[in-house]
Amino acid sequence: MLAPSRYKGAFGGRGSGKSHFFAEMAVEWAIMHRGARIVCVREVQKSLKESVKLLIEDKIQDLGVQRLFSVLHDRIETPGGGLILFQGMQEHTKESIKSLEGFDVAYVEEAQTMTGGSLEMLRPTIRNPGSELWFSWNPRHATDPVDALLRGPAPPPDAIVVQANYMDNPFFPDVLEDERAFDAQHSPVRYAHIWLGEYEPMAVGAIWNMATINEGRRSRENLPDLKRIVVSIDPAGSAEPGANETGIMTCAVGEDGRGYVLDDLSLSGTPQQWAERALAAYDLYGADAIVAEVNFGGDMVANTIRAMRPNVRIITVRAARGQSKHVRAEPISALYSLGKISHVGAFPKLEAQMCLVTAAGYEGQGSPDRVDALVWAFTELFPGMVRRVRDRDKAAPARANGQYRPHRWRG
């Protein structure tokens, strides 16, 4: 890792010391290369707090070299007139990225979230002789652009890439050990990804995958006008601790005919709590209806909401008897495959559930309440899509269970 090489990467799970390693290397580089310019980037950096600035300041202290550096509000001045900057790639354009052309090192933190566009923009920008690109990441999928570049079939010839996990970190702290042990017990499905740097779990036969979800992802600034917005609720059977969550999703269809997941406000709570939450989303997003499932408790869902807000438009839906979840979800997963759905931002819990829904059932723990709410929302927003599948089901009697029977009820 210390030998010169244009590409250096460290991938692995949480707490493996990746960030500390590169932060230290940045400080050392600044000392060894007087006047060097280093930029620490992330795909999204809403504020400096999200950057590795504080970590680098700590490293300067730990190495006892404070007198060589001067820490300013948004940058760190380094020996010989060099500097360390902290930036988000999302804020850059083809034009603005040119400001980094004189830089010697770019360190990309949490690089699994870097888009192909950002990576393509960054690589040729860092062009000084002997300049280097450093990446640390926890792999989500082989199609993450950084993973494809550094672990794909043809990595750059002089790339140095290492895997690091918590057991390789001699400083692994007790607090993280407790976290790890907890996850090992309670999130066995996601454990290997979070702590061992394996790809996100994808059940065999899953009807969604992270690659498709990532491809569709958009930022909030990048939305068309929205034609319809709904809030959907998949109520939990009970509010007991340990009971299922209530899935609450806000989804929309744009003037461009595409679907957008705007928010995931799912929670574990009482009917009072989820009704309040759903109404808040309804107001916040200017939704035109609340789509509510009535499997449990009959009209309780609608009644609870109406007790708080008599005039809200509620569309109640119920699963056909004996219908399995994946049959209902399949037309919606088809919309994703067609590139018709964008997640506006990231919804890690929803997305983890999605990738565990298979034709044979849900392979996660409990019930995929967020996915259920998502499916109800898009079933309402894309009625044509669902009808097509229903027609096909009619032609194929073996799958006659797959019927969607919306039961509309307007206040």
Ligand SMILES: Nc1ncnc2c1ncn2[C@@H]1O[C@H](COP(=O)(O)OP(=O)(O)OP(=O)(O)O)[C@@H](O)[C@H]1O
């Ligand atoms: N060189 C070091 N000196 C002191 N402590 C360290 C060092 N490297 C790692 N640690 C300890 O290990 C912990 C995990 O390290 P670090 O945050 O770099 O891991 P990471 O691989 O970036 O994980 P994450 O995915 O959680 O960001 C740190 O919070 C710190 O307590």
Ligand SMILES: [Mg+2]
């Ligand atoms: Mg880190």
